[in-house]
Amino acid sequence: MPTSAQRAYDQAVLASLLEREGRVPSQPIEYRRYRIEHESGNSVLARHDLYDELGDGNRDLGRARLTIGQILGQPDVTTLRIGESIVLPARPADFDLSPLAYAPFPSEWPGAAEIERAVVVDLTTQTWAAYGNGRLRRWGPASTGKASTPTPTGRYTMNWREMDRESTEAPPGETWRMRYVMNIYAVRGIHLHQYNVVPSGPPEGHGCVRMVEADARWLWDWTGGDTTAPGTVVIVQGTTPTETPVRFVEGPSGPERVMVSLPPDPMAVPRGDR
Template identity: 30%
Template sequence: MQKTILIVILLALFCSCKQKNQEVMETKKTIIRKQPKTISFHFEKSKEWLAKNTDSTQIRIVLAINRTDKNNITKMDSILIPVDLTGDREFYLPFPLEIPYLKDINKIIFFSYSTQTFAAYENGDLIYTGPTNMGRKKDPTPTGLFYTNWKAEKTTSTFNDEWDLRWNFNIANKLGVGWHEYELPGYPASHSCLRLQEKDAKYLYNWADQWILKDDENVLVKGTPVIIFGTYPFGKPKPWLQLVQNPKALNISAAEIENTTKPFLNAILSEQKKREQTGNIE
């Protein structure tokens, strides 16, 4: 009798583990991306290319590759165009699709100064990526570990009260630094903030977590971790122009992200545990 009960328990545990593994696999399968047959680039005249291409998905890829938006791309003479535009946007930008080192981090966002791109990860899987225009040489974006604080669908710039900033999410409260939607001229041009296309800014606005305040002066739980890293070669050609000669020139490896994250890992996991203990209440 005891032997029969033991077998039943073992079978139940086996089925439970198998079901959990299947659930994890099914979750992984929900991220389905279409990979282009080849990744290579060439230059074309901006207005000529736009005149003959009206596909919104392809235009969005080209905007990301040139780190710009619909209004500013028409001001450019030559732009980078992929030979094959049939893939998803992730394959044309430098962040890796998976980073095993991040598997214990529920949410994290990276901003790369050198490539002018960002990426959001959930437990090591790339969830979203796109272009950014960060701080100009005179007003550089600070680098290091930050956390998302407060957010506002619309706020006014502290530099100019005529500048309306949409989908603003603060990451450095005292410095007034955050990401928001604003024009992307195709190079670092902000007053230290992280400019994004509207669709990207709105996505991160809804995806990231706000801080939880204990009172008006003290933070109970910090928001989503944000790591800003790298340097931009001011005064030199835009780094992504190298892609014509070498399509992998800007690729960010999983090892690079691991080395960038390692000094902050304990702090990130500690803050994550605090959020889990509070029930993720905002």
């Protein structure tokens, strides 16, 4: 496994968040910026204040609610210093929603309404989504190829699949194991797959799309398990970021989620493997 100084997603935490039940409100979630502050200048005491605030006085509840920052691509609060901040839901009731409620993708994709299964990988936000007949079924974080070895954009179709595979990009003496490997570009060896290290900052891969295990397993099953027949449409779009992706921008009333725009007709997107 390659070493990295970047922060990585906690896959166990993400699995529990991505697979939990919950409601999806009819109105967009309001977010706010929580600052790490304490009169003493001590970051540990500042974090305790944040736990108390998020948990309405219950520190353990506050810690539990703070995990939603993982799905929003926010930094680990233990790495934050005095004066820094983290973006989280503004209302207590919005910490326990369905993961679909926090998606940067629209809930409906009219252009894909006639397509049984379609997958989108957005390079700009480093996220992915699955749509069934135009309805958002699941989404999650991703890590694509870095700027020097970017994931190619375009329209693809899932080709061969392999449950367990060793990466050919590993340096001598190292073994990089991938699970739930779903190939979309055979000549280039571009796959969607599980990987143990999925950085939450800039992408650092060699062209493939890294996914947390819970997502890769779900997508593997949803798109046909160990079938070898070509099938699911995959759209790769956007621009590879060289720094941590921008997930929120400041709006007139506070932080606003950066939303992904989808192509009107996915089948009109030029093929990426030609």
